[in-house]
Amino acid sequence: MTKVYSKYKLFGGFGLLVGLNILIGFWTFKLLTSSKISYDKVDLINDNNALFAYSVIIGLNLLFLILLATQCKFVIADNNGITFINPLIPILRNTKQWTDFDYFILVEEASRYETHEAVWLIKDERIIGRFSSFYYANYKDLKNQIKTKGHGKKRYGPFEQLFALLGLKRIKN
Numbered sequence: 001m002t003k004v005y006s007k008y009k010l011f012g013g014f015g016l017l018v019g020l021n022i023l024i025g026f027w028t029f030k031l032l033t034s035s036k037i038s039y040d041k042v043d044l045i046n047d048n049n050a051l052f053a054y055s056v057i058i059g060l061n062l063l064f065l066i067l068l069a070t071q072c073k074f075v076i077a078d079n080n081g082i083t084f085i086n087p088l089i090p091i092l093r094n095t096k097q098w099t100d101f102d103y104f105i106l107v108e109e110a111s112r113y114e115t116h117e118a119v120w121l122i123k124d125e126r127i128i129g130r131f132s133s134f135y136y137a138n139y140k141d142l143k144n145q146i147k148t149k150g151h152g153k154k155r156y157g158p159f160e161q162l163f164a165l166l167g168l169k170r171i172k173n
Helices: 013-034 041-046 048-071 139-144 158-165
Strands: 074-077 081-085 091-095 103-108 115-123 126-132 150-154
Touching: 013 048, 013 074, 074 103, 074 126, 091 126, 126 158
Parallel strands: 103 150
Antiparallel strands: 074 081, 081 091, 103 115, 115 126
């Protein structure tokens, strides 16, 4: 039984998200320690500008942390199934057997300058698991480990992809 462990692309999506999280974290630290916006609780409640600034800062921090946690999961694939592990909280794991999926499709996901192939694992017309060549250096090894039937390449527009990833669009054959 061979296991394939995902390897992150440092100069790809993973490196980009880690870099953005570090940059936003540093920017937040500098803003909170050397700005004139007080982070005193009483001022925050009474000052709408400070409340708005903190809401934007916390929102950006949460957005990039959520993107890191949802898009850059550590993946372990073997002959029996696949495991997705949250990179921020490793005890959060999702293990599925290959028989838990109806099929998989290959989708070209667009980034700003190029497209990246992704595997969408489908059950009951919903995406249950996903991994992309944008985030993983050994994407082809992970793809070759899949033991469920494939339905080839599908083309979806950017909004269709977003709706499908959010669970708002069903993936039909």
